[in-house]
Amino acid sequence: MEHIELFFKSIFIDNMVFATFLGMCSYLAVSKKVSTAVGLGAAVIFVLAVTVPVNWLLDQYILQPGALKWLGAEYADYDLSFLSFIMFIATIATMVQLVEIVVEKFSPSLYNSLGIFLPLIAVNCAILGGSLFMQSREIETIGLAFNYGFSSGIGWFLAILAIAAIREKIRYSNVPAPLRGLGITFIITGLMAIGFMSFGGMLTGGDDEGKEETQTAKVEQVNENEDNKLAENTTTINE
Template identity: 75%
Template sequence: MDYLNLFVRSIFIENMIFAYFLGMCSYLAVSKTMKTAVGLGAAVIFVLSITVPLNFLLDTYLLRPGALSWLGAEYAEIDLSFLSFIMFIAVIAAMVQLVEMIVEKFAPALYGALGIFLPLIAVNCAILGGALFMQQKDFPGIDYALTYGVGSGIGWFLAIIGIAAIREKITYSNVPGPLKGLGITFIITGLMALGFMSFMGIKI
């Protein structure tokens, strides 16, 4: 799988929101305005771009069966894969803390607008999903993991700014009473997911 194919697949075909419905809580809660959606989307791109390659190195040289063989033949049989969840989440939490400090220092207004949802990126299942899918796909190198992380982040970013733009317009639309709020948001999300599914037929 070449880089361009992997990049396009991770954005459109294997989109974290529309294909796997990962990170829906932040997607629904922070997509009321474009400003907060862009801020959180950019933070997710940054966190996925850093954590997926870092977790790839962690998995390759520490966690998977035989990963410790670089320390010597006596360590070749050690299997630390049972620590994957804990280690992946620790890396994600550390990167989210870094993002939180950067946003608070350089964009305090955005930090206040995002509120609790910025630190909640640490438990955003899209971020952990990126690391677990990376492990499942068994990429041959860190360059593939980086491509996948950036692509997955961009896919999540496109999803949240897309729904935010639509929700801002819907405010002025005549939506039936029972569908106002989350109801119409879920319907639009389903329609957007169908649109993204059209990319499944593309071969690069």
């Protein structure tokens, strides 16, 4: 259940583009055609799905205070958390370089259409944001870390795919001159963000109802215990 909840929240409620506005440069620049948007979105999914669990391992076994205790008791007091940014960025740069080599080898046309934005995935703040959010949320297992990275990548992919499809259609629309280009794109992005955030009520309402039911049950249990104690005291006094 935890995996499913994290999966859907990362895609819709905590979407990298619509909730935190990360990765907006690539989102705006490469969303003029659906074909290029699909290619870049797939690359982002791969990079996030790999870098987030790898950075989770680095955080758990190297960077956190006391994480080096597996090397011996003398290393238990080491704190390398100040190296988090350097280690995370190094991992991201390595994965992006791998993606660039693969895309250039198997799809030269996509490589040429993406241009400079493919290697710039390494400095895409959505990629680094995935690892930093993973760290701040204190995700407990590598399975949840992979789930979070993969679902966050899908969320970013859906965002750029949707805006690319819309931008292809509005080329034939009568958009007012002052809003043509980025103006209408930002307006559409805001409307899409409202739509994505509306899923919050569906995915969190059940949790709130469950909590309310649990609290009500606890209150009823306490009241019942108090009534039983009062009845026992009354019986003792009468005897």
